[in-house]
Amino acid sequence: MNELTRIARKRTRRVIGLMAGTSLDGISAAVVDVTGSGPDTKAVLLEHATFAFDPEVKAAILKASSPETGTVDLLSELNFVIGELLAEAARKIVEQSGLSMADVDLIGSHGQTVYHCPRGGRTGWGAASTLQIGEPCVLAERTGVTTVADFRTRDVAAGGCGAPLVPYVDFVLLRSEEKSRVVLNIGGIANITVLPKGCAIDDVFAFDTGPGNIAIDGVVRVLTGGKQEFDSEGKLAAEGSVNLGIVEAVLGHEYFGTEPPKSTGREMFGSEFAGLILEKARALGLSQNDIAATTTAITARSIHDACVRFVYPKVKVDEVVASGGGTRNDTLARMLKDTFTPVPVVMSDECGVNSMAKEAIAFAVLANEAISGGRANVPGATGARRRVILGKIVPAAKGD
Numbered sequence: 001m002n003e004l005t006r007i008a009r010k011r012t013r014r015v016i017g018l019m020a021g022t023s024l025d026g027i028s029a030a031v032v033d034v035t036g037s038g039p040d041t042k043a044v045l046l047e048h049a050t051f052a053f054d055p056e057v058k059a060a061i062l063k064a065s066s067p068e069t070g071t072v073d074l075l076s077e078l079n080f081v082i083g084e085l086l087a088e089a090a091r092k093i094v095e096q097s098g099l100s101m102a103d104v105d106l107i108g109s110h111g112q113t114v115y116h117c118p119r120g121g122r123t124g125w126g127a128a129s130t131l132q133i134g135e136p137c138v139l140a141e142r143t144g145v146t147t148v149a150d151f152r153t154r155d156v157a158a159g160g161c162g163a164p165l166v167p168y169v170d171f172v173l174l175r176s177e178e179k180s181r182v183v184l185n186i187g188g189i190a191n192i193t194v195l196p197k198g199c200a201i202d203d204v205f206a207f208d209t210g211p212g213n214i215a216i217d218g219v220v221r222v223l224t225g226g227k228q229e230f231d232s233e234g235k236l237a238a239e240g241s242v243n244l245g246i247v248e249a250v251l252g253h254e255y256f257g258t259e260p261p262k263s264t265g266r267e268m269f270g271s272e273f274a275g276l277i278l279e280k281a282r283a284l285g286l287s288q289n290d291i292a293a294t295t296t297a298i299t300a301r302s303i304h305d306a307c308v309r310f311v312y313p314k315v316k317v318d319e320v321v322a323s324g325g326g327t328r329n330d331t332l333a334r335m336l337k338d339t340f341t342p343v344p345v346v347m348s349d350e351c352g353v354n355s356m357a358k359e360a361i362a363f364a365v366l367a368n369e370a371i372s373g374g375r376a377n378v379p380g381a382t383g384a385r386r387r388v389i390l391g392k393i394v395p396a397a398k399g400d
Ligand SMILES: Nc1ncnc2c1ncn2[C@@H]1O[C@H](COP(=O)(O)OP(=O)(O)O)[C@@H](O)[C@H]1O
Pocket: 020, 021, 022, 023, 024, 025, 026, 028, 186, 187, 188, 189, 213, 214, 217, 230, 231, 232, 233, 234, 324, 325, 326, 328, 329, 330, 359
């Protein structure tokens, strides 16, 4: 039997989900048993881990991500290099789970975004585009497993932002009949999915609120002379006080006031944004701790402001369900809890979804949906004209 037919006929598929986010911390990998498809899909996490990028890989991705330094030779080669790293992550996570690649039906790989310009680029064409690298043919070749990748491009082709894509999975795994939820993921960029209680897919809306960890990471890297890549447990910020003047000034950035659907990335909130915060803070002679605290407050406030502006007028929110690396920053977590009071902020683990593995699980579920022929973009999240099937499939043959 053709391998694609074999996979399509299965009721439960074992899927590896691979995610590499804007934080550039590495590859988040998960092994997931996915049963069924569509709104009633069930996902059971078997194993997950993050495999950190070497500093040279991180530097190369940053170089590739900038229009000034991202040359075609670098992009072409890095696409294959990251393909190998993704295959390595897939191999390790399978080994860690005590399984073998022969037990795996499918891989869903997000790849590494190097450019995301859904509202038109700067080269004069005005064309919407997005580019994730990490060649799926390398993944399929190294693992012998059918691989789905490049999930964002079809949504962009359908007039959407190509992001965020996780809202479909939030709808599948976290909607509730009793509670209206805001599902918050704090990666490099922070995003929210609004799931009104008893919602149908067309009631779901979602958008990127702005910086998640990216501003904190950027500022901390400069403050520590590159010794720290992030504010571990939020310790630097915990010792500082917030400068409200800077918070207010930075929150005047036009992105925060823009109506959703909207998505953003390193292009808008990367090193220049961190530089702007540092410049304002240094002009006032703030200490390292105060700068970290202020940047953390900007992040927390921008997330809360987004809810006040764009969610509360439409939905009475019962709880915020949080996930992503940013929840490990205790100061950020505390500030979020404080600003959202009386709305409780809970971890997604309490709702049955591992908060550290959520994005990798999401790409396993999206790959499963592609193989099942389900339409997995949410127009209320991406602004697409219609619902489409996401992903490009690289088929493996039996015995590969
Ligand atoms: N122990 C920790 N303390 C503070 N921040 C952390 C911790 N662990 C992870 N993070 C933050 O989370 C980021 C990674 O989060 P992740 O959800 O993988 O984001 P992305 O999807 O953008 O890769 C790190 O860059 C860091 O900013």
